[in-house]
Amino acid sequence: MAEKRVSQPRIVRTYEFPTKPEKQTLGQYLYNTQDGKIMGRTATNWAQLFLFYAAFYTVLAALFAICMQGLLVTLNHQYPKWQLDESRIGTNPGLSFRPLPEDSETASIQYVAANKSSVAEWVKHIDDFLLPYHANPMLPGGGKNQVICDTNNPPKPGQVCAFDVTKLDKCSALEGYGYNRSAPCFFVKLNRIYGWVPEFYEDVDDLPTDMPNDLADHIRSVPAADRKQVWISCKEHTNSEESLLGPIDYFPSRGFPSYYYPYMNVEGYLSPLVAVHLARPQPKTTIGIECRAWAKNIVYNGSMRDRLGSLYLTLRID
Numbered sequence: 001m002a003e004k005r006v007s008q009p010r011i012v013r014t015y016e017f018p019t020k021p022e023k024q025t026l027g028q029y030l031y032n033t034q035d036g037k038i039m040g041r042t043a044t045n046w047a048q049l050f051l052f053y054a055a056f057y058t059v060l061a062a063l064f065a066i067c068m069q070g071l072l073v074t075l076n077h078q079y080p081k082w083q084l085d086e087s088r089i090g091t092n093p094g095l096s097f098r099p100l101p102e103d104s105e106t107a108s109i110q111y112v113a114a115n116k117s118s119v120a121e122w123v124k125h126i127d128d129f130l131l132p133y134h135a136n137p138m139l140p141g142g143g144k145n146q147v148i149c150d151t152n153n154p155p156k157p158g159q160v161c162a163f164d165v166t167k168l169d170k171c172s173a174l175e176g177y178g179y180n181r182s183a184p185c186f187f188v189k190l191n192r193i194y195g196w197v198p199e200f201y202e203d204v205d206d207l208p209t210d211m212p213n214d215l216a217d218h219i220r221s222v223p224a225a226d227r228k229q230v231w232i233s234c235k236e237h238t239n240s241e242e243s244l245l246g247p248i249d250y251f252p253s254r255g256f257p258s259y260y261y262p263y264m265n266v267e268g269y270l271s272p273l274v275a276v277h278l279a280r281p282q283p284k285t286t287i288g289i290e291c292r293a294w295a296k297n298i299v300y301n302g303s304m305r306d307r308l309g310s311l312y313l314t315l316r317i318d
Contacts, residue, residue: 078265083195092299094191095291095311099125107313113182113283122184126177129187133165133270141267151225154259160269161259167252171275182317183279188232188291189271190256192263199296200228200258211294218254229255230295232274237288237312244287246280255294278315286316 030039038046074081084091099122100107111118136143149161171177171185178185201207204220204227215233232255236245256272263269281287292300292310301308 080194084193089193091193091196091297092308093193093196093293095293095309096189096191097291097311097313098129098187098189101125107311108316109184109186109313110316110318111179112318113180119176119179122179123176126185126187127173130165130173133163133273136162136268139268139270143268145266145268146270149257149259151228151257151259158266160266161257161272163270163272164252168275169251170249170277171251178277182281182283183277184281184315184317185251185275185277186313188234188274188276188311190230190293192271194265195262197262198230198256198258198298201231201294201296202227208294215254215294226257228258229253230293230298231255232276232291232293234276234289234291237290244282244285245278245289246282247278249277249279251275251277281315281317283317286314289313289315 032038035042041049080087082088097107099109109122111122113119132138136146139146143162145159146162147155147159148164149155155161165172168185169175170183171187201219202224204216207216207219212233212235215231219227219231232250234245234248236243238244251274254274256274260272276291290302290310290312292302298309300310302310304312
């Protein structure tokens with residue numbers, strides 16, 4: 001007997017396609033009068049959104065403030081936490097010079113000697129640099145901590161040695177720093193490292209073999225008590241047969257005396273300077289100049305890429 005088939009109900013699926021939203025004008029987007037939405041959100045939605053971001057940024061600001069306070073607690077404004085070998089700066093001070101225009105991308109002094117405005121521009125750079133050395137009230141503490149020092153009278157705790165700008169001779173402001181006579185001066189200084197104490201060449205029999213002869217002779221001629229200095233030597237970098245730089249003089253001395261060290265961040269401290277005077281440099285010629293600092297614990301590297309204990313600049317007088 002054949003089975004009777006039961007027919008299954010037929011399922012009919014219907015699909016509803018999304019309707020394309022009506023275009024809104026800018027006015028309707030800013031405020032829709034039909035549903036009361038402002039820029040696509042109801043007032044309640046906007047209130048919830050503002051509340052969320054207000055809480056989020058409040059917590060973020062609080063976390064930032066806590067982190068900054070934690071950092072400031074570990075810092076000391078008088079001295080750095082990491083010093084000398086423990087610091088990123090290390091124990092090898094760099095050597096720098098002035099004048100150097102702020103917008104200059106190269107270590108170069110270039111001017112036209114017959115152009116008064118060109119000369120005046122470089123003189124002004126030096127005037128601005130030396131202003132704190134002339135005007136003690138501009139210094140922190142009004143310069144009250146500055147005293148006149150010498151080898152036999154080093155500064156007492158809380159005092160710093162003043163640098164006497166009246167002994168710059170041909171590199172003084174009265175002489176126009178030599179720029180108006182095509183005999184310019186530039187000023188060399190050691191970068192500050194907190195707590196660093198130089199090791200001096202006091203024994204004339206222990207001078208390095210690569211020290212220039214004129215500097216070695218100068219050290220031998222200085223009394224033993226005055227040999228505690230970080231010495232400076234400058235030379236023509238190209239070492240050409242023709243002397244392009246001419247005679248070189250140093251004022252007020254040829255080094256940085258011991259009583260300026262160590263640097264301890266005392267108010268009123270100013271780095272000692274050596275003014276390098278070029279008496280007769282070759283005009284209309286670009287001259288490379290290298291200056292080097294000499295102390296037993298100053299590492300020297302004359303590489304243009306990784307220079308240590310020295311500086312390089314170019315000079316051109318047209």
